[in-house]
Amino acid sequence: MDFNINNFLESFIYGMKYFPNTLRLVFIPLSVGLVLGTVAALIRVYKVPVLCKILAIVITVYQGVPIIVALMIYNLIFMMKYNDLAAFLHLKGTIADVDQIWIGIFALSLTAICSVSEAIRGALLSIDKGQDEAGYSVGLTKIQTIYRIVLPQMIPVAIPMLTNHVVGLIKASSVVMAIGIIEIVAGATIPSSRTYSFFEGYVAAALIYWIFTVMIEYLAKILRKHTGRFRRNLYD
Amino acid sequence: MIEVKHVKKVFGKLEVLKDVSVEVKDGEVVVILGPSGSGKTTLLRCINFLENADSGELTVGDIQVDFKKASKKEILAIRRKTSFVFQNYNLFANKTAIENVMEGLVTARRIPKEIAQKRAKEALNWVGLSDKYDYYPSQLSGGQQQRVGIARAFVLDPEVILFDEPTSALDPELVGETLEIIKKVAEKGITMIVVTHEMSFAQEVADKVIFMDGGVVVEEGPPEEIFTNPKEERTKQFLSRIISLEPTYSI
Numbered sequence: 001m002d003f004n005i006n007n008f009l010e011s012f013i014y015g016m017k018y019f020p021n022t023l024r025l026v027f028i029p030l031s032v033g034l035v036l037g038t039v040a041a042l043i044r045v046y047k048v049p050v051l052c053k054i055l056a057i058v059i060t061v062y063q064g065v066p067i068i069v070a071l072m073i074y075n076l077i078f079m080m081k082y083n084d085l086a087a088f089l090h091l092k093g094t095i096a097d098v099d100q101i102w103i104g105i106f107a108l109s110l111t112a113i114c115s116v117s118e119a120i121r122g123a124l125l126s127i128d129k130g131q132d133e134a135g136y137s138v139g140l141t142k143i144q145t146i147y148r149i150v151l152p153q154m155i156p157v158a159i160p161m162l163t164n165h166v167v168g169l170i171k172a173s174s175v176v177m178a179i180g181i182i183e184i185v186a187g188a189t190i191p192s193s194r195t196y197s198f199f200e201g202y203v204a205a206a207l208i209y210w211i212f213t214v215m216i217e218y219l220a221k222i223l224r225k226h227t228g229r230f231r232r233n234l235y236d
Numbered sequence: 237m238i239e240v241k242h243v244k245k246v247f248g249k250l251e252v253l254k255d256v257s258v259e260v261k262d263g264e265v266v267v268i269l270g271p272s273g274s275g276k277t278t279l280l281r282c283i284n285f286l287e288n289a290d291s292g293e294l295t296v297g298d299i300q301v302d303f304k305k306a307s308k309k310e311i312l313a314i315r316r317k318t319s320f321v322f323q324n325y326n327l328f329a330n331k332t333a334i335e336n337v338m339e340g341l342v343t344a345r346r347i348p349k350e351i352a353q354k355r356a357k358e359a360l361n362w363v364g365l366s367d368k369y370d371y372y373p374s375q376l377s378g379g380q381q382q383r384v385g386i387a388r389a390f391v392l393d394p395e396v397i398l399f400d401e402p403t404s405a406l407d408p409e410l411v412g413e414t415l416e417i418i419k420k421v422a423e424k425g426i427t428m429i430v431v432t433h434e435m436s437f438a439q440e441v442a443d444k445v446i447f448m449d450g451g452v453v454v455e456e457g458p459p460e461e462i463f464t465n466p467k468e469e470r471t472k473q474f475l476s477r478i479i480s481l482e483p484t485y486s487i
Contacts, residue, residue, distance in 0.1 A: 128326075130322060130324060130326035131326065131328065131329065133286050133320075133322070133326060134320075134322065134326035134327070134328060135328070135339075136284075136285070136286065136315055137284055137286065137315060137318075137319060137320035137322075137389075138315075138319065138339055138340030138344055138388060138389075138392060139312065139315050139316040139340050139344030139345065139392070140339070140340070140343055140344050141312065144343055144344070148339070148343060149328050149330065149331075152330040153329055153330045230329060230330045230331070230332075230372040230373075230374065231329070231372075231374060
């Protein structure tokens with residue numbers, strides 16, 4: 001197989017052009033996941049009545065559905081129901097005015113909430129109950145204890161698992177091209193349909209993903225060193 | 237004054253505290269002795285609401301609560317009048333020695349940071365850690381960690397400090413330095429309830445010794461009486477076994 005470097009470069013440039021879309025598809029769901037996932041994990045670890053049971057079931061059930069299946073379902077619901085909903089809420093504009101990327105972001109956000117909450121729950125469970133008790137014994141409230149004592153200790157434990165989920169999310173973001181959103185893979189193969197150089201197109205996409213992932217892992221390493229400085233001999 | 241009346245606590249089917257009543261006068265040092273599983277640690281934890289007792293009454297200073305009906309607000313009020321020294325120190329791992337001592341002052345009592353810092357430094361100097369302000373717990377030895385733990389409890393100026401086997405996680409050499417600090421706390425006239433297995437310490441420091449077994453108070457009285465002339469058979473049995481095993485190190 002010949003490898004056409006020019007076609008490869010063209011694909012790489014096209015892929016990079018749609019890189020911001022992938023960024024949105026990764027970092028918006030990640031932010032949503034970090035906030036709501038942490039709340040969900042806290043509810044489960046501190047056993048808030050009723051809510052903790054509901055969340056346990058919802059998360060387990062939701063994690064059993066492949067992202068692509070969930071994405072297709074949301075896409076169909078969206079296409080069938082958006083105009084009704086817009087009319088109901090007196091929104092201007094129709095389905096044609098909405099950027100479809102938001103469906104992808106929605107689907108990936110739900111996935112992120114589930115996986116992040118599991119990672120953070122694991123990290124929370126690793127913190128000794130004695131830390132909570134020490135907080136209560138000096139007169140802190142439950143919220144103060146969680147915010148000032150437990151969460152700062154949880155972060156460096158959670159970072160390796162979270163990094164893993166972010167990398168998973170980066171790769172999972174490519175499935176949204178199934179509903180017609182253009183991100184790195186779809187972008188890099190745009191020139192391929194003209195030049196027939198699909199091999200170069202996919203290699204270019206792979207290279208972009210690889211660089212992105214390496215950068216994320218490097219950032220995570222700095223972050224966990226910084227947040228875990230109170231721990232001895234943890235990562236080096 | 238600390239008064240615990242008719243406290244009961246059940247874990248599953250196990251009755252850990254069967255109607256225990258204890259009274260501690262201001263400035264008194266009370267040592268609770270007893271074999272493992274006798275409920276002494278549970279009693280201490282109930283006083284600080286780290287364990288929810290099933291029934292009974294608690295008086296700390298001017299606050300009186302029913303163990304079963306205590307509201308969140310009352311629990312917080314009780315906790316802010318008591319402090320606790322843990323067996324395994326339980327220093328906040330993400331905070332330095334001085335931050336550990338300041339936490340209760342700044343966050344719970346809303347004392348301005350500068351004043352809290354000054355008081356925390358005094359407390360740490362007092363326990364002999366003037367050179368360790370900015371060390372994280374992971375950088376301190378067990379004895380140093382427990383001294384920070386004592387400073388953290390002491391700086392809050394509580395009605396009572398509860399010590400839960402403060403030296404049993406330490407090696408024999410460090411036990412001495414920690415007991416020395418606890419003695420200094422006692423000399424300040426602070427009310428203390430100490431659960432310990434250190435007999436010589438109990439003999440030397442206690443105003444009152446309580447012997448517990450099987451979830452009840454078997455016997456209580458001044459140390460001279462309990463150690464030299466115990467009335468109950470169970471107390472005699474326990475003391476004869478313990479004292480013959482007691483290693484001889486001076487504190």
